[in-house]
Every structure is written in C-alpha cells, then in structure tokens.
Amino acid sequence: MALIDEPLLRSVTQGDRLQLAAGGSWTAPNAADLEALIDDAVARGKQFVRVELNMAGVENLDTFGAWLLERLLRDCAEAGQGISVSGLPDRFRGIIDEAHQSNRPSEEQPHEGPLGSAIAGAERAVATISQDVVLNVAMFGALVFAALRVLVKPGSLRLTSVVHHLDRVCWRAVPIVLLITVLIGAIIAQQGIFHFRRFGAEVYVVDMLGILVMREIGVLIVAIMIAGRSGSAYTAELGAMKMREEVDALHTMGLDSIEVLVLPRVLALVIAMPILTFLGSMAALYGGGMVCWLYAGMSPDIFLGRLREIISIDHFEVGMSKAPFMALVIGIVASVEGLQVKGSAESLGLQTTASVVKSIFLVIVLDGIFAMFFAAIGK
Amino acid sequence: MLSPIKNDAVIRARDVVVVLNNQTVLNQLSLDVMRGEVLGFVGGSGTGKTVLMRTILGLVPKRAGSIEVLGVDLDKASERDRRAIERRWGVLFQQGALFSSLTVLQNVQFPMREYLRLSKRLMDEIAMTKLEMVGLPANVRDKFPSELSGGMIKRVALARALALDPEIVFLDEPTSGLDPIGAGDFDELIRTLQQTLGLTVYMVTHDLDSLHEICDRIAVLSEGKVIVSGTIATMLQSEHPWVKEYFRGKRGRAAISAQA
Numbered sequence: 075m076a077l078i079d080e081p082l083l084r085s086v087t088q089g090d091r092l093q094l095a096a097g098g099s100w101t102a103p104n105a106a107d108l109e110a111l112i113d114d115a116v117a118r119g120k121q122f123v124r125v126e127l128n129m130a131g132v133e134n135l136d137t138f139g140a141w142l143l144e145r146l147l148r149d150c151a152e153a154g155q156g157i158s159v160s161g162l163p164d165r166f167r168g169i170i171d172e173a174h175q176s177n178r179p180s181e182e183q184p185h186e187g188p189l190g191s192a193i194a195g196a197e198r199a200v201a202t203i204s205q206d207v208v209l210n211v212a213m214f215g216a217l218v219f220a221a222l223r224v225l226v227k228p229g230s231l232r233l234t235s236v237v238h239h240l241d242r243v244c245w246r247a248v249p250i251v252l253l254i255t256v257l258i259g260a261i262i263a264q265q266g267i268f269h270f271r272r273f274g275a276e277v278y279v280v281d282m283l284g285i286l287v288m289r290e291i292g293v294l295i296v297a298i299m300i301a302g303r304s305g306s307a308y309t310a311e312l313g314a315m316k317m318r319e320e321v322d323a324l325h326t327m328g329l330d331s332i333e334v335l336v337l338p339r340v341l342a343l344v345i346a347m348p349i350l351t352f353l354g355s356m357a358a359l360y361g362g363g364m365v366c367w368l369y370a371g372m373s374p375d376i377f378l379g380r381l382r383e384i385i386s387i388d389h390f391e392v393g394m395s396k397a398p399f400m401a402l403v404i405g406i407v408a409s410v411e412g413l414q415v416k417g418s419a420e421s422l423g424l425q426t427t428a429s430v431v432k433s434i435f436l437v438i439v440l441d442g443i444f445a446m447f448f449a450a451i452g453k
Numbered sequence: 454m455l456s457p458i459k460n461d462a463v464i465r466a467r468d469v470v471v472v473l474n475n476q477t478v479l480n481q482l483s484l485d486v487m488r489g490e491v492l493g494f495v496g497g498s499g500t501g502k503t504v505l506m507r508t509i510l511g512l513v514p515k516r517a518g519s520i521e522v523l524g525v526d527l528d529k530a531s532e533r534d535r536r537a538i539e540r541r542w543g544v545l546f547q548q549g550a551l552f553s554s555l556t557v558l559q560n561v562q563f564p565m566r567e568y569l570r571l572s573k574r575l576m577d578e579i580a581m582t583k584l585e586m587v588g589l590p591a592n593v594r595d596k597f598p599s600e601l602s603g604g605m606i607k608r609v610a611l612a613r614a615l616a617l618d619p620e621i622v623f624l625d626e627p628t629s630g631l632d633p634i635g636a637g638d639f640d641e642l643i644r645t646l647q648q649t650l651g652l653t654v655y656m657v658t659h660d661l662d663s664l665h666e667i668c669d670r671i672a673v674l675s676e677g678k679v680i681v682s683g684t685i686a687t688m689l690q691s692e693h694p695w696v697k698e699y700f701r702g703k704r705g706r707a708a709i710s711a712q713a
Contacts, residue, residue: 102618105579106570136618136650141582142575168649176582417599418553 080131083111090123097131100139112142116149119157125150130161140166140173206410206432213332213410214402217340220333235338236345243304244346250303251296251350252357258295259287259358263365276370280380283362288389292355294441297400300347301433305408308339309429312412313422321413331413340405347401348394355393388453396444400437407433462521463488463621463653464509469518471501471508478504480677481518486621491647491654493664496674497695502657503547505674506623509655510544511535523620540568542621543614547629549606551598557584557609558594564616583612588642604635608642615646622647624656628663640666661700661708664688673699 080098087093094115100108119125127146132139143159150157162170224231266279312335315321324331359381366372411429415422464486471479478501486492496502507513509520511527519526525538551560561580565571571579581591587608598606607627614622627643628636640660644667647654658664664671665685672682673696681691688700 102565102569105575106572109572109575137582137586137615138575138579138618141579145578172586172649173582176585177578418597420554 082108083115085115085118087122092119092122092125094125094127095131096127096129097133099134100132100142101134101136102138105138105142108139108142112146113149116146116153116155119150119155120153123156125155125157127157127159128161129159129163129166132163132166135166135169137169137173140169141176143170144173144176209410209414210406213336213406216332217337217406220330220337221341223333224337230333232334232338235334236342239339239342240345242307243300243342244349247300247303247346247350248353251299251354254299255292255295255354255357256361258291259283259361259363260365262286262291262358263362264369267366267370271370276372277376277380279362279366279370280372280377281384283359283366284381284385285389287355287358287362288385288393290393290441290445292358293351293393293396293400294437295358296347296351296354296397297404297437297441298434300343300350300401301404301408301437302430304343304346305404305433306426306430308405308408309412309415309426310422312336312409313415313425316413316415317417317422336405336409339409340402343401343405344398347397347404351394351397355390392444392448392453396441399444400440403436403440404433407436461488462486463523464655465521466505466509467519469505469508469520470516471504471513472516473504473513477677479508479515482674482678484672484679484682486653486655487670488620488653489651490669491643491656491667493668493671494655494657494674495659495664495671495699500674501677502674503625506625506655506657510542510623540564540617541619542623543617543619544623545607545610545614545625545627547625549598549610551606551610551613553598556595556597557589557601560598560609561612561616563613568617580612580616583615584609586615586646587612588638603630604632604639607631607639611642611646615650618650619652621653621655624654624658626657626659628658628660633662636660637662637666643667661704665708 082096082098082100082104084095084097085092086095092115098104115125129143135143147157147159263279263283266282267276270276270279312321315335321331321335324334363374363377366377367374408429411425411432415425462485464484466482466484469479469482470477482505484505494502494505504513508515509522519528521527522538523541525534527535527538530538551557552563555563558577558580561583562576565576565579581594584591584594589605589608589612593601593605593609598609601609607630611624611627614624624643628639631639640663643654643656646652647667656663656668668685670682670684671688672679673688673691673693674680675693675695680693681688681696685700688696691697691700
C-alpha cells in the first residue's frame, strides 16, 4: 500500500522549471494513483520550459512503475517538452531498459465504420447459412458412403460402439421419454374434455388424442427430447474429441472418423427413434386414457373401443415412418456441429447450443414437409 | 518488486506429508527456497514434483507439515492475507492453462483487471510491455490461445504469470514440448526476466540443459523427500544412484559436454 508520508510524485516550481521528486513504491498496487499523478505532471509541465525529475527517492520499482516513467518521458517528448531524469538507482536499470523498448508504435489495424461492420456481419451470417447447408449435405453424403462401405464389408461395422450408443440413447432415454409423453397425453385429453364437454362431444376426445398422438405429437415430442438429450451429447463428445486432437489422431492412423465415430452414433439413433416413438405414443395414449377415465368418467372399455374404431394402421405408419428420418437429421446436425468445434471451451458450448437449436428447428420443418407429403398421397 | 537480494527463505516447507489415493506422495518433506534464486526441482516421473508445487500453491491438501510463503503460513492466514500472497506469486502451468475464450491480451490483463483498478490505456500498455518482454510480436495480442503454437502459448502464459510483477514465479516444466532451440531461448528469457525483475523462480523441470544453464540451486526429489540439494557441482559429486544416473548418465554427460 502507498506510504502516506512518502508521496509518489511531488512537484515544486522553480522559476521556469518544474521539479518533480519521485518517492515510495512505484509498483503495481500504486499504479493507478501514479498514473493520475504522471498525467497531471505532463499537463502541468507544458507551462514550463523544462521538467526535471529526480528518481533518487524511489524504493521499489516494477514493470508498472518503469512503464509509467517511460510514458512520462514519451509524453513530454511528444509535447516538445524538455525533460531530464536524475538520481535513477542502478538496480532499476534493466527493467527501465525493457520498458524503453516496449510499446513502440506499430501499424494499427484499420477499423470499419458501424455501417461497414453491419454489412460485414450480414455477409458472414449469409455465408454461415450456406456453409451450414453444404456441411450438412456433405455429412449426409459421407454417411451414406460409409454405410455403403459397411454394407459391402459388414465386418467393418463397429458393432460394439453401436450397441454402446444404443444403450445410451435408447435404453437410458426410456424413463424420461415415458414420463414426458404420459404427461403430454394426459394434458391433451384434459384440454379436449374440457372444451368438448360444452358440445356434449366428450367421446371425440379419443379421436383427437389418437390421431394427434399417433401421427404428430408422439414422434415430434420424442424427436425434440432426443435432440436435446442425445444430440447435444453427441456434439459435446465429438467436440471434445476434436479439441483434444483425437479426431486428427484417427485420421493419421488411416481410419475414417465418419465410419468410426459418426456412423455408429447415427445408426444407434436411427434404431432408437422408432422404438422410443412407439413407446412414447403408447405412453401418451395411456396418459390420455387415464385422464378420460378419472376426469371424464369414460371407462377404459369405452376408450379402447373408440380408439380401435378411429385409429387405422395408416395413422400408426405415418407416425412411425417419420421417426428414422428425424433421427437422421438429429444425428447429422449433431455430428456436423461437433466436428466444427475449435480449440476453446466457449466454442464447444456454442456448437452444442447450435446443435440443439438447429436439430429441433429442422425436425419441425421436416414434420411439416411430411404432413404435406402424406396429405398429397391421401394417407 | 525489486529489493536488494537478501539471503532469506521466501518459501519454507517443513515436514510436509501429502497422501493421494492412499499413497504417500510426499513424506516429511522439507525445503527452503531463497529470495532471488532460481531453484530447479528434479525427480523421476511420478515422484511428486508437480504435487509439491501444487501443495505450495494450495491446490492439493496436505496431511501434515507447514508451508510458509513470504513469511506467511498459508494454513493459518486469513482469506485476506492469502489473497495478498496470491497476488505476489505467478504460476506457469505445464499446458499454459490460458483461458481459451479470452484473447492473448485479455489473458495477460486478467489478473490486473481482478486486482488493480487501472485505466484501460495503462492496462493495454502494461500488457503489451509484458508480451514484448517475453519476446512476442505485437500482432499476437488479438489472437486466441487455440491459434498459437506451443512455444507461443508458454510465452503468453509466462507473460500472464508476470502480469502483477510477482516476487515468486512457479514454472511447471517450462521447456517441455519446446524444440531445443526454443527451449534454450526460453531458459535465457527466464534468466533475463529473473535478473531484471528480481524474481525468485521455482522451476520443476526435466531439462538437463535448463538445470545447467539457469539454475542457481537444484533440489532432487525421491521417495517423497528432497534427497540432495545444492549447485550443479554438488549434483555431479552425489553418490545417490538416481542422482548419479540422472546427472552423470548418457544424457547428463551430453549436457555437461555441451557446457564445456
């Protein structure tokens, strides 16, 4: 801390000269005070012909002090002010020489105006979108290629890895998927009963629940959950591997990272999604049925009878057939984002977020496209 | 902080015992580090060199013993005193441990931002001075650590360790992963900075050249204790089998003949 009785810089006016006496510790803790004193001295010095600085009283000096001394000298020189330094202890010589050599002006990078940077930002955003499309399509191509190679030579499939990932994205996801879909089914049924009751059309709740769950909600909810749960995990895993050069290590060993890392993960997801969708849909129907029974007094027999009348195999097929495609989209987006991770922890976080956001968006878009397709073929 | 070199211990470790995973890594270890010296700390892989450094820094808990840094016992010190001590040391981790989401300049400024209330201009200038002191060109300032080479990361990490002008600098294998020329330059840099800034340097190393070039004193760790400490001449005279093998083995002789 600053010694109160020993000021860092004292100034005395002597005719046309400004005499400065330095003292105390010119070190990091005092740097802020010292900077103010030095800037002040430079400003005041302009009124005088000469500035004389006596450094003899300085007890300690570190890089901060040395640099501020250097700055005083430079600022005075710039203002055309004569300055002389005396009494500098020899032990500070080395560090002062270091400071003397530093911060020499170099060419500054040109800065763009606000309009320029806005245009550059928009440019980058558009470039990123098109780059994203290219990367995802390229990943799809690479996956198909890897899958074909595996088909030709089934021995090269990493079966252990597929099973391991299947365990993680399918088996371990079952409880949470069941829980959420039961609740969603129950909520849909409750809302339906609440509003249909006014028309005395409570029984149509079963129609709504059955068709909605089988065709849309079951698969969509599961896809969104898997994107958040497993897609993010894939991105983080692949990203961490990229960061630690594990992916590069694979390449140098002559292995294809798509075949080793991406294919088993995506394959596991493609197998897992239909299973989870089926379980999720059943759970949603179960949840809806329970609400119908407990809330509207519709007995399970009536509920099941109505359901059997309404639900055809078509509805079930529509829902289930979407599942593997959604899994593919989630898997591809997650892998592309994961392999995009750069060196920093921040970039890992960014890519994981991007992976979840993009895959949820694409899953919903895909669902819309499927809806149009099935409407067109009359299913 | 520059002060006349006094012959007092800035780090005083007494009977330190560290047990990790039921394994005694440091057993009744005692060590003094004198002000203004460069202490090289050697020992076989896995003998606990880094563990001792981390114990002194308070990153690894010890089971017994006491460690005094700059005259303060860190176990008994208040939070405030500990912070004050932490400002007076700088650490260069083996992998640099630069903050990957900050630029080079922000990395060097980080301790200043936390501890000192400085104007942006002064912080920029001081950080650039530090970067120049460690021999980096001005254009690295806005780069991120992932864009730097191994040698540059070490230099930036050293600049960050020196950000607050500490009295003690801990270096964990500063020259590992550098080519021999780069390692030699780095040794020289540490020596120069040590002399200009009046630092005490505690250096964990495997590099025989570093030990010959810049260390004032060497301590050898084996079986959880400092078995020998002294100048390179003492090391060469030691009859302890490991020390003999290390300093007078094939590689040790090469380093000696390089000196000659």
